[in-house]
Amino acid sequence: MQVSMKLEMKDSPGQLVAAIKPISDVGGNIIAVIHQREPDQDTDILDVQIVLELPEGRLEKLIVLLKEQGVHIQRIGEERLLYKRTVILIGHLMHTDLSDTVDQIDSTGYAEVCELSMSMPAVNERSSSRITIKALSKTDMESALAILRKVAKKKDLLMIEPLGEIA
Amino acid sequence: MKVALIGMGSVGRGVAEMIAKKDLGLTITGIADSKSGLISDRGINIAKVLATKKKTGMCGDSTIPAIDVIKNADYDALIEVTPTNALSGEPATGYIKAALNRKKHVVTSNKGPVALHYKELKALAQKNGAAFRYEATVAGAIPIMHTLEHGLAGNEILALYGVLNGTCNYILNRMADEGLTYAQALMEARELGYAEADPTYDVQGIDAAIKLVILANTIWGNGVKLEDVDRTGIDLLTADALRLAEDEGCTIRLIAEACPRRNLFRVSPRIIEKSHPLVTQGTLNALTLETDMAKEITMIGRGAGSVETASAIIGDLLFIRDCYVQRA
Numbered sequence: 001m002q003v004s005m006k007l008e009m010k011d012s013p014g015q016l017v018a019a020i021k022p023i024s025d026v027g028g029n030i031i032a033v034i035h036q037r038e039p040d041q042d043t044d045i046l047d048v049q050i051v052l053e054l055p056e057g058r059l060e061k062l063i064v065l066l067k068e069q070g071v072h073i074q075r076i077g078e079e080r081l082l083y084k085r086t087v088i089l090i091g092h093l094m095h096t097d098l099s100d101t102v103d104q105i106d107s108t109g110y111a112e113v114c115e116l117s118m119s120m121p122a123v124n125e126r127s128s129s130r131i132t133i134k135a136l137s138k139t140d141m142e143s144a145l146a147i148l149r150k151v152a153k154k155k156d157l158l159m160i161e162p163l164g165e166i167a
Numbered sequence: 168m169k170v171a172l173i174g175m176g177s178v179g180r181g182v183a184e185m186i187a188k189k190d191l192g193l194t195i196t197g198i199a200d201s202k203s204g205l206i207s208d209r210g211i212n213i214a215k216v217l218a219t220k221k222k223t224g225m226c227g228d229s230t231i232p233a234i235d236v237i238k239n240a241d242y243d244a245l246i247e248v249t250p251t252n253a254l255s256g257e258p259a260t261g262y263i264k265a266a267l268n269r270k271k272h273v274v275t276s277n278k279g280p281v282a283l284h285y286k287e288l289k290a291l292a293q294k295n296g297a298a299f300r301y302e303a304t305v306a307g308a309i310p311i312m313h314t315l316e317h318g319l320a321g322n323e324i325l326a327l328y329g330v331l332n333g334t335c336n337y338i339l340n341r342m343a344d345e346g347l348t349y350a351q352a353l354m355e356a357r358e359l360g361y362a363e364a365d366p367t368y369d370v371q372g373i374d375a376a377i378k379l380v381i382l383a384n385t386i387w388g389n390g391v392k393l394e395d396v397d398r399t400g401i402d403l404l405t406a407d408a409l410r411l412a413e414d415e416g417c418t419i420r421l422i423a424e425a426c427p428r429r430n431l432f433r434v435s436p437r438i439i440e441k442s443h444p445l446v447t448q449g450t451l452n453a454l455t456l457e458t459d460m461a462k463e464i465t466m467i468g469r470g471a472g473s474v475e476t477a478s479a480i481i482g483d484l485l486f487i488r489d490c491y492v493q494r495a
Contacts, residue, residue, distance in 0.1 A: 128405045160435075162439070
């Protein structure tokens with residue numbers, strides 16, 4: 001099972017390792033670690049979000065081990081996909097097998113289409129759709145978008161991407 | 168300072184009118200359009216020439232071609248404002264070279280020569296100790312070149328992105344605001360004189376890509392050419408796409424972007440938050456520079472128009488007067 005956890009720990013050397021060690025002790029596998037340090041935060045508390053893969057039935061044990069290490073668990077969530085991006089696709093979406101287009105993302109394992117809005121004018125006219133993708137990490141999102149770009153090109157769809165930071 | 172003006176279209180007339188109207192210390196000693204020319208070392212009566220041009224379609228004597236004015240008139244700086252030919256860059260490139268070879272300074276609004284022959288023209292100007300300036304080629308009245316050259320001197324420019332084509336910006340605004348189709352918005356833009364009879368150049372992002380090429384060569388000297396720019400236009404956008412963006416608090420804009428570190432040179436329609444500084448109304452242009460010291464700088468202004476473009480050209484002329492002519 002995949003779990004996402006928001007952890008709170010002391011911002012001092014060794015703390016992050018102390019928090020991560022119990023995960024391997026219970027046979028878990030870390031997928032992503034995200035630090036969330038508030039810019040104006042002057043406390044010595046560190047917030048970390050961790051996404052991990054756990055063997056079934058080990059979660060309770062992990063929670064106990066983390067508490068023993070002095071790590072406070074703020075939240076445990078099912079929501080495993082952390083990065084979200086929205087693109088617009090224009091073209092003959094139905095004739096080019098929309099479910100295949102979506103499946104190309106969903107079948108990656110690291111990204112999925114979580115929302116799809118669509119407008120279909122008259123038959124034979126091009127339709128427009130807004131597709132929101134979630135992915136595990138920034139790199140995974142880039143890979144997912146690269147796949148979608150390729151699919152769009154092959155199916156002669158116009159893909160409009162969001163303007164992100166580019167520098 | 169004495170100047171020669173080549174090109175009597177909307178931009179050329181704007182420059183002539185402003186030189187006549189404002190006390191800038193500029194005297195026009197040579198003038199030419201595509202059919203005629205006029206030389207007067209003591210200074211041309213601008214009002215009279217503008218009236219003649221309006222009446223006859225010619226500004227001077229049909230036996231005097233533009234190249235004769237460039238080669239024979241007595242002037243310090245050439246103002247080259249003939250129409251852009253993006254494929255050949257002519258006849259403008261020939262005009263510019265002829266002036267530089269006479270050690271005359273050159274100011275142009277013509278994108279063709281700068282996009283196609285940047286290195287060659289810069290080298291020729293340097294060899295002849297002359298200035299070659301082209302503020303008006305990118306983003307009209309926005310002083311982007313002066314900002315890069317002087318205001319941001321010493322900064323490393325990491326990336327730039329912006330709205331460099333007013334026609335596309337107008338069309339996208341109308342599609343978003345009124346739910347017009349692309350075809351309806353384009354027709355409206357034509358009626359208002361924002362779009363050419365053949366809008367290909369604007370709506371397919373070619374114009375924006377040429378401006379990106381000029382900026383990239385100016386900033387990074389990297390020899391980027393038009394064919395190196397990854398380009399998608401706005402002509403296939405639907406009103407529905409604009410509405411789908413709107414539902415998320417966003418809109419769509421044609422964005423030109425360059426980031427050499429990522430080898431990225433692209434013009435494409437993009438989803439952008441409505442509160443983003445690059446989301447401007449009407450035909451306004453906007454440009455963000457990302458630099459190492461100043462961080463982000465965004466400038467917004469008019470990208471076209473007769474007097475607006477004249478502003479950029481006169482800025483270049485007065486810079487040349489202050490930095491070259493007066494010192495000589």
